[in-house]
Amino acid sequence: MPTRIPLPARSTIWRALATAVVAVLTAAFLTPTAARAATAISPAPRESRPVYSYAHAVRESVWVDTGLDEDGDGRTDRVAADIVRPSEPARQGRKVPVIMDASPYYSCCGRGNESQVKTYDPQGRVVQMPLFYDNYFVPRGYAFVGVDLAGTNRSDGCVDVGGRSDIQSAKAVVDWLNGRATGYTSRAGTKTVRAGWTDGRTGMIGKSWDGTIANGVAATGVQGLRTVVPISAISSWYDYYVAQGAPLYDGGPDELAGYVENDAAHAHCAAVRKKLADGSPRSGDWTPLWTERDYVKDAAKVRASVFLVHGMQDLNVRTKHLGQWWDALARHGVERKIWLSQTGHVDPFDYRRGAWVDTLHRWFDHELLGYDNGIDREPMADIERHPDQWVTSRVWPPRTTGTAVLHPAPGTRAGVGTLGLRPARGTETFTDDPKLSETDWAGRLTTPTPEKAGFLTAPLTHDLRLSGSATVTVTATPTTASAHLSAVLVDVGPDTVRDYADAGEGITTLASRSCWGESTAGDSACFKETAARTARVDYTVFSRGWADLGHYASLGKGVPLTPGRAYTMTLRLAATDHVVPKGHRLALVIAGTDRDLIDPPSTKPTLTVFLPGTTANLPLVGGAAAFARATAGSAPVRPGPALLKGVRATHPARHVPLG
Template structure:
């Protein structure tokens, strides 16, 4: 393994000693002693808080080796101490294995190789304390800080019930709060919406988990996760509503539609009066047993933070309807923040009108979550709502058009062919799970859902008012919260364009932005072994929500990118786009050639029709379709695509930003589409597409508390290629997503589009390939018409940013 820690703060020796005292690690006797062996022994004993007697502690010492032939108990009984012995023991405490991970004769070699911090001269107790501090702040082989490991064994139990404020070590909050005594309560926030038109403002169910110490004066920040899924989903109904992808592309009547014609404007609504308060209280009247939690939030519940979960309008035990990304869903999300910030009312239940405030909250709120959850966090941030200090948006949508559409085409998120906004609205409308409640709104909800189906417009695939209402990028200027963005470079569900556009849109704002790009698909990364993501977020949230002066904004990298060629390797960058000049590769028969090459005129041709057997096979087996599409020799799809390959690269190159394809194309119909894949061709062992589970439930989130699996991307078997990026365009949307261009059969038209952004290392001796085809079995509609396409080679090119620097 390779240790990567970005949340560690360089700390002066005097502060290290003060912090060690603060967490109860150092006693006055240890501070007064000058005997290195004795002090070292006491430090190690405290690394076993589960050992409650002298005999148990001696057994723990005897189980460790100071050198190849001497256990630690014997070694320290003899009054010995050495740097070599210190790090032999340190590596064992960090769960590394002798003879496998390190050699007793030279542990510092292993420390260097694994990238673990060390001090090579420990000749004073001050240096010893410094080295021990660094050790507590070091990740174990199994992916979390040694101090966090000690916490799961009960190191911080002595603080339970005795602390009135959070405790920080190396700038990060520590688990000094008893999770066995967490308070769970439910409130109902009154929104400024009446989406179900019942004449009453929609109430929104909120689940709160907070430390018991808040009852005696502690005020804590809130980690708020807006999850439309956490009250259940209607999966069977969603499956029934899925749209067929086996429909033809239509000819769109040419028009001169402008953006002003389709721009969304919020309607003026007449809302019901607020409820009349019948009383106030500080005690909830409803509780719950288990939330649909996020393990990052679980981690912070032991550290002086509250976790808040709300599913929003149209979910079980809340009022209203789901609207799939509209401004009403944003308002529903923001309403909870306003309650947490003492700007909005909530009630103990839906009938008594007894008001309850978030009196336990310090008015500092962060939002967390992935996918729809991160999307709503992004949406909330674009309102500039007070109290929202930061969001951690993972795999988040910034523009819903880029989720369900692409270039004037209906394009499914990978893995969900046929899903659309109406399907997601129905799936998340968990009010349906309570029959009595559902009966009161069934007819109106059916009409509401039908309106979504109509407005989303699967017929043309154009950008319209419906999608403009769900484009958060329009409101970027309102953002005041600092933002941490996390996204997978191989996420073909919420495609990378969503985070790329958000990152670039934030450049002109006075907010701090951080970006982490991993090699995964649509996943969380807080349980990776190779990255201290949880520690990074601890540093960040301690800074943002508790005002700890840990310099998190400077310490954490602006952009952190996981290497696609080497396992467990991450790199820092200042920006996603490259400053390198654009390189143009021109299309020739089967080749991508440099601009200064001698060109030949002519066209290349492919068809977009399959016989019934092949069409049925590939419609249901997308992996096989992709394999055959990219297969160079003897492919069953050789007539259904064009492959252009560069010369073999004689050195490793880095591809950054958005590759752009320009082609001159004609088709034999009055409608058509083009799809493109950018491909790394060359046999090589690559990272597996999904993380490997290294250890089940090995990451403890606190003492007697929850756990998470340890995962990591590991190397896969050798593969002949790797898809880097993809893009699609309707040939009638050459100039605009909302304007229909004419498309005459057998007439060449210039078409340009930017592929999904990437950050990809192309290995030495590999080739870059551009694959051009029409129907994408995974994403686009599948008309399977007798249609052919021609590409004018001399007037077609691929523009990209390639650099020799890593």
């Protein structure tokens, strides 16, 4: 039945009306400055308002001592923090919270869909701060701080790609904002400066490498960091470059460091780049370098709330990163929220702009200003089910999610294998073909082909929702001393999806602009709008995972395989939230090299998959019972030799640049 909300007493209503009238009359006779001040200090507002002048904001730069000397020049490294903050609160004796984006891209590559870089006036004060954060939030009583990671733009030190120097670059600024580190008015001077204008409450945000730094700083447990908003961010750098021993396509951390470093770092940081190269062997072995850059292991230290955002078709920073980070944070009771889109490596500002700005505004108001605006009581997850069509989930994954163990069964002369709840006997054989990818396998799912082993359910009689991270355990016998494995989950059926394989990774950039905040002559708050770029498909690959079979026993050291011997390995697939609709079929593909996404092994093995030792362990809402219900009464379909249509091709993993 409906909840009854008691009405206030009549005297209470009249008192409230009288108070409101006085407030309106008072505001009418105040000067504009006094009116803004009165609005800003009204008790417990539910939303911060744009009452401060962006045109007259304070713009200053501070160089914060990190305590490290990574470039070996005998001086501790200082990182540059460019600050835009409202001028009025300090005059009123009020302190403001901070929104911070620490990035290596402020000069080399740019931020956002329009690749904006920082610009400066002749006195070295920042004129253009990339993205909309300063334009929108500074008038609402926040300071924005853009930090140049060590070795980039105007900062000292070396780029160490997610290691101690990277993380300390940003952590030192959080410490300075809270009075625990020393800041200077210049890069080499001795005049110190304190952050007396802030209350120290800091929220970090950023996409890709920037969001990765937010994760890493949160994992230090630094005091004063209240929330982080990592967008398409890494949680463990090993998993960015390697998939369970299988090197991912293209590049290494030394190459990435060289791409973003400034001239001084390029001249003085060769030893750091060599350390990065030596510590990330193409063998795929886990080394101490990767341990240092694994933030998941330190999830217990996280004090900040976390608002995760990721594209479920991101093949640059794959959703394995969000899955393992989310699960680790959940185990330690961290306050969490999540958005999952159908895009690739795309910022939500460029696929759901209005809702994103509103949600981010309310999130920061709640986490940094302490406003009780109810965002913490709203559904935990927003999920894009179809292009521009979103649903919510009260908890993510839903509490009814359970692992369903599915068993592949061999095909017959009539077609490909099947997928069900009952264990099966037999084997399937495929030969690695490095020229083919997951789109080739999925496009030929209904036809037996030599480069894959495919297994399909019959058409579903009910929708089936997968929510979270899956694993696939494979028992296989190779014919050579090296072998790679891929496992992908496919929704077989017609749909319209975001074209994540297009250059825009699911969006098209338009010529029109929309404005979000206040502008100055040097920093516009107006950005190009976007629209969903879609594709009509017959199938959708919605989760994938890869591994080197030689690392079956340990990620720390791969070993040569013995031809003819069976090995068992569990592949960890990327997290997802996907509904396979009624009438579609769920498929599992097991194959070798996924072209452009992992490097091929040194040989081209044929692998015999032992089906009794092979399972797909899927996070299904409703568990195994939901799978049984969705497949009950469904008649098997004899597949024809049709070529299914999907996205054109997968994007290679692009390690340079990350953003």
